[in-house]
Amino acid sequence: MTETHPLEKIEDIEIPLLLEALYLRYHYDFRNYAMASIKRRLRQAREQMGFATISALQEGVLHDPAMLPRLLGYLTVQVSEMFRDPGYFRAIREKVVPHLRTYPSLKVWVAGCSGGEELYSLTILFREEGLEQRTLFYATDINHDALQTAQAGIYELDRIRLFTENHRKSGGKSSLSDYYRAAYGRASFDKTLRDQVVFSDHSLVTDAVFGEMNLISCRNVLIYFDRRLQDRALGLFKDSLTRKGFLGLGAKESLRFSDHAGSFKDFVREEKIYQRWDH
Known part of the structure; x- marks a missing residue:
């Protein structure tokens, strides 16, 4: 031993x-x-x-x-990238968006938004699908510096090639270059992508339910929590979602062993997208 x-x-x-x-x-x-x-x-x-x-x-x-x-x-460091796991965003585009189109107004919560890559992926996707103007996005994180980075929307230019490739694989309907300006080795994303965004400090560990959402995307956050804390966060998501609302988790995350598994059904199983579903 x-x-x-x-x-x-x-x-x-x-x-x-x-x-x-x-x-x-x-x-x-x-x-x-x-x-x-x-x-x-x-x-x-x-x-x-x-x-x-x-x-x-x-x-x-x-x-x-x-x-x-x-x-x-x-x-709280989370290494992310725009349109990370392109299949996830393609599934949102092709499977989730048709359901969201039926609502006159939408709320989307990016929980644990880190530096904002996931947020901008969704605002660009929603713009391309004609849903941006009817959607209010909430971007939350416990790290104030991360929120400031997200609000700035400026990324190193050497990361853009990967972002661009991910966007293309996700079914992007335009060129990613339409959404940023490059200067001095950095890419600054269009300020209008933040017009529909509310940035806020929020802890999945200690804070309460956050609004009434149609889609919650919280990817690669729960893997850092123990089982009890995962259940708390998933309970928050359950209580924050409208009936038939959608929850997206990271590739290595699952609802399977959660106390709240019965409140969801698989929607796109291979991409870890679930739908709120009370029996």
Whole structure:
């Protein structure tokens, strides 16, 4: 049997204390996030922020609120891209949109929007499908800096080739270049893509139901939660959706073992798109 290294044993004590301190001091609750992911991210934060121990990192962030955004950047980092998993967006375009067309007005929630790539993918898709003007989009995240990045809509130009290819594979009806201007090595997306967007701080861990939605897209967020927290978030989504509303999850996420599985049915199973369905 492999014995745990003494430093790891100490970290196993330090990390819950740091998470408790973050909750008590700043009301950010990471206590029920998947521990393996949290441990990896805190080690990276400790090293790159120049602290010898997790305890020293805790002391720093408790006494210097200016450190909090940087630490949140490590704890909430989500690498995304526009039209990521193009099959998901093609399924929304071809299978979900025909249902959404029947409503005079729509609400869409991008939960855990990170830097905004998923949001812009949906606003572009809805514009191409003629639904943008009747839709109100809500983009939420617990990381204020991520929300600011999303609001700016500016991305490094070297990422655009991948975004463009994804858009094409998703069934895009125009060129992605129609939606941005390139200058100084960056692509700035059209401000009108944000005309129908409300940006807001919101935590799936501690906050309440968010509006009455026709579509919720929350992809690659639940994988960082433990089972109890996943159930809480899925309960929020269930309560936030209109009857027959749609929920999209990430490729590695599922409703199968959730307490709320009975409230949904598979809509496009291979793309993890579900429909709210009360028996």
